[in-house]
Amino acid sequence: xxxxxxxxxxxxxxxxxxxxxxxxxxxxxxxxxxxxxxxxxxxxxxxxxxxxxxxxxxxxxxxxxxxxxxxxxxxxxxxxxxxxxxxxxxxxxxxxxxxxxxxxxxxxxxxxxxxxxxxxxxxxxxxxxxxxxxxxxxxxxxxxxxxxxxxxxxxxxxxxxxxxxxxxxxxxxxxxxxx
Numbered sequence: 486x487x488x489x490x491x492x493x494x495x496x497x498x499x500x501x502x503x504x505x506x507x508x509x510x511x512x513x514x515x516x517x518x519x520x521x522x523x524x525x526x527x528x529x530x531x532x533x534x535x536x537x538x539x540x541x542x543x544x545x546x547x548x549x550x551x552x553x554x555x556x557x558x559x560x561x562x563x564x565x566x567x568x569x570x571x572x573x574x575x576x577x578x579x580x581x582x583x584x585x586x587x588x589x590x591x592x593x594x595x596x597x598x599x600x601x602x603x604x605x606x607x608x609x610x611x612x613x614x615x616x617x618x619x620x621x622x623x624x625x626x627x628x629x630x631x632x633x634x635x636x637x638x639x640x641x642x643x644x645x646x647x648x649x650x651x652x653x654x655x656x657x658x659x660x661x662x663x664x
Contacts, residue, residue: 535605537561554598556591577601607642610655
Protein backbone atom coordinates (compact mmCIF):
# COMPACT_ATOMS: atom_id res chain seq x y z
CA UNK A 486 0.00 0.00 0.00
CA UNK A 487 2.77 2.43 0.92
CA UNK A 488 4.65 1.62 -2.30
CA UNK A 489 1.54 2.34 -4.36
CA UNK A 490 1.07 5.75 -2.70
CA UNK A 491 4.76 6.55 -3.21
CA UNK A 492 4.53 5.57 -6.89
CA UNK A 493 1.39 7.69 -7.35
CA UNK A 494 3.08 10.61 -5.62
CA UNK A 495 6.15 10.27 -7.86
CA UNK A 496 3.95 10.19 -10.97
CA UNK A 497 2.06 13.27 -9.78
CA UNK A 498 5.34 15.14 -9.22
CA UNK A 499 6.55 14.04 -12.65
CA UNK A 500 3.32 15.26 -14.33
CA UNK A 501 3.55 18.58 -12.45
CA UNK A 502 7.15 18.98 -13.63
CA UNK A 503 6.17 18.30 -17.22
CA UNK A 504 3.35 20.86 -17.06
CA UNK A 505 5.67 23.40 -15.46
CA UNK A 506 8.33 22.95 -18.17
CA UNK A 507 5.65 23.17 -20.87
CA UNK A 508 4.34 26.41 -19.35
CA UNK A 509 7.87 27.82 -19.28
CA UNK A 510 8.37 26.94 -22.96
CA UNK A 511 5.08 28.60 -23.89
CA UNK A 512 5.97 31.73 -21.94
CA UNK A 513 9.40 31.90 -23.59
CA UNK A 514 7.81 31.38 -27.00
CA UNK A 515 5.27 34.17 -26.45
CA UNK A 516 7.98 36.48 -25.11
CA UNK A 517 10.26 35.92 -28.12
CA UNK A 518 7.45 36.57 -30.54
CA UNK A 519 6.16 39.64 -28.71
CA UNK A 520 9.58 41.23 -28.44
CA UNK A 521 10.33 40.76 -32.12
CA UNK A 522 6.95 42.00 -33.39
CA UNK A 523 6.51 38.90 -35.54
CA UNK A 524 3.38 37.61 -37.20
CA UNK A 525 1.22 40.17 -38.95
CA UNK A 526 -1.79 37.98 -39.77
CA UNK A 527 -1.71 36.27 -36.39
CA UNK A 528 -0.64 37.51 -33.02
CA UNK A 529 2.25 35.51 -31.64
CA UNK A 530 1.87 37.03 -28.18
CA UNK A 531 -0.55 34.29 -27.24
CA UNK A 532 -0.33 30.72 -28.48
CA UNK A 533 -3.42 29.49 -30.28
CA UNK A 534 -3.99 32.57 -32.39
CA UNK A 535 -3.46 30.62 -35.62
CA UNK A 536 -6.65 28.70 -34.83
CA UNK A 537 -8.50 31.66 -33.34
CA UNK A 538 -8.48 30.23 -29.80
CA UNK A 539 -5.81 31.91 -27.73
CA UNK A 540 -4.63 30.52 -24.43
CA UNK A 541 -2.17 31.65 -21.78
CA UNK A 542 -1.14 28.45 -20.07
CA UNK A 543 -1.36 24.74 -20.94
CA UNK A 544 -4.29 24.28 -18.56
CA UNK A 545 -6.26 26.75 -20.69
CA UNK A 546 -5.37 24.69 -23.76
CA UNK A 547 -6.65 21.58 -21.98
CA UNK A 548 -9.99 23.31 -21.38
CA UNK A 549 -10.21 24.34 -25.04
CA UNK A 550 -9.50 20.80 -26.15
CA UNK A 551 -11.92 19.18 -23.74
CA UNK A 552 -14.77 21.48 -24.78
CA UNK A 553 -13.93 21.01 -28.45
CA UNK A 554 -12.71 23.83 -30.66
CA UNK A 555 -15.27 25.65 -32.76
CA UNK A 556 -15.45 24.49 -36.37
CA UNK A 557 -14.32 27.98 -37.40
CA UNK A 558 -10.85 27.10 -36.04
CA UNK A 559 -10.25 25.04 -39.17
CA UNK A 560 -11.13 27.98 -41.42
CA UNK A 561 -8.96 30.33 -39.35
CA UNK A 562 -6.01 27.93 -39.57
CA UNK A 563 -6.51 27.55 -43.32
CA UNK A 564 -6.51 31.34 -43.79
CA UNK A 565 -3.46 31.93 -41.60
CA UNK A 566 -1.37 28.95 -42.72
CA UNK A 567 -2.19 29.03 -46.42
CA UNK A 568 -2.59 25.25 -46.38
CA UNK A 569 -5.39 23.72 -48.40
CA UNK A 570 -8.45 22.44 -46.59
CA UNK A 571 -7.71 18.91 -47.84
CA UNK A 572 -4.16 19.11 -46.44
CA UNK A 573 -5.44 20.29 -43.05
CA UNK A 574 -8.03 17.51 -42.93
CA UNK A 575 -5.32 14.92 -43.72
CA UNK A 576 -2.93 16.33 -41.11
CA UNK A 577 -5.65 16.53 -38.44
CA UNK A 578 -6.97 13.11 -39.50
CA UNK A 579 -10.53 14.32 -40.09
CA UNK A 580 -12.43 12.24 -42.64
CA UNK A 581 -14.86 13.77 -45.15
CA UNK A 582 -17.85 12.37 -43.26
CA UNK A 583 -16.57 13.66 -39.91
CA UNK A 584 -15.78 17.02 -41.48
CA UNK A 585 -19.38 17.35 -42.73
CA UNK A 586 -20.76 16.37 -39.31
CA UNK A 587 -18.48 18.84 -37.49
CA UNK A 588 -19.51 21.58 -39.90
CA UNK A 589 -23.18 20.93 -39.05
CA UNK A 590 -22.59 20.70 -35.29
CA UNK A 591 -20.17 23.65 -35.21
CA UNK A 592 -17.66 21.88 -32.92
CA UNK A 593 -14.71 19.55 -33.29
CA UNK A 594 -14.29 16.53 -31.02
CA UNK A 595 -11.64 16.76 -28.30
CA UNK A 596 -9.36 14.45 -30.30
CA UNK A 597 -9.70 16.55 -33.47
CA UNK A 598 -9.27 19.71 -31.40
CA UNK A 599 -6.03 18.41 -29.92
CA UNK A 600 -4.65 17.57 -33.35
CA UNK A 601 -5.59 20.97 -34.80
CA UNK A 602 -4.17 22.81 -31.79
CA UNK A 603 -0.91 20.85 -32.21
CA UNK A 604 -0.70 21.81 -35.90
CA UNK A 605 -1.33 25.44 -35.00
CA UNK A 606 1.36 25.35 -32.31
CA UNK A 607 3.95 23.97 -34.74
CA UNK A 608 2.95 26.48 -37.42
CA UNK A 609 3.24 29.37 -34.94
CA UNK A 610 6.71 28.23 -33.83
CA UNK A 611 7.88 27.92 -37.44
CA UNK A 612 6.46 31.34 -38.27
CA UNK A 613 8.36 32.88 -35.37
CA UNK A 614 11.49 31.11 -36.60
CA UNK A 615 10.94 32.78 -39.99
CA UNK A 616 10.44 36.23 -38.44
CA UNK A 617 6.73 36.32 -39.21
CA UNK A 618 7.08 35.10 -42.79
CA UNK A 619 4.15 32.69 -42.92
CA UNK A 620 4.85 31.64 -46.52
CA UNK A 621 8.48 30.84 -45.64
CA UNK A 622 7.37 28.90 -42.57
CA UNK A 623 4.82 26.94 -44.61
CA UNK A 624 7.45 26.12 -47.24
CA UNK A 625 9.87 24.88 -44.57
CA UNK A 626 7.14 22.83 -42.88
CA UNK A 627 6.28 21.15 -46.20
CA UNK A 628 9.90 20.39 -47.23
CA UNK A 629 11.72 17.20 -46.16
CA UNK A 630 14.33 18.05 -43.51
CA UNK A 631 17.45 15.86 -43.11
CA UNK A 632 17.53 16.42 -39.33
CA UNK A 633 14.03 14.90 -39.19
CA UNK A 634 14.89 11.80 -41.19
CA UNK A 635 14.02 13.54 -44.46
CA UNK A 636 10.38 13.91 -43.39
CA UNK A 637 8.47 17.18 -43.86
CA UNK A 638 7.93 18.72 -40.39
CA UNK A 639 4.17 18.99 -40.91
CA UNK A 640 3.90 15.27 -41.61
CA UNK A 641 5.67 14.54 -38.32
CA UNK A 642 3.38 17.00 -36.50
CA UNK A 643 0.49 14.59 -37.07
CA UNK A 644 1.56 12.94 -33.79
CA UNK A 645 2.57 14.51 -30.48
CA UNK A 646 6.04 12.90 -30.40
CA UNK A 647 6.63 14.06 -33.97
CA UNK A 648 5.49 17.59 -33.13
CA UNK A 649 7.85 17.64 -30.15
CA UNK A 650 10.71 16.59 -32.40
CA UNK A 651 9.87 19.43 -34.82
CA UNK A 652 9.63 21.94 -31.96
CA UNK A 653 12.95 20.70 -30.55
CA UNK A 654 14.55 21.21 -33.97
CA UNK A 655 13.11 24.72 -34.17
CA UNK A 656 14.55 25.42 -30.71
CA UNK A 657 17.96 24.16 -31.81
CA UNK A 658 17.84 26.33 -34.92
CA UNK A 659 16.82 29.37 -32.85
CA UNK A 660 19.74 28.77 -30.52
CA UNK A 661 22.26 28.17 -33.29
CA UNK A 662 22.81 24.50 -32.48
CA UNK A 663 23.85 22.52 -35.53
CA UNK A 664 21.51 19.59 -36.15
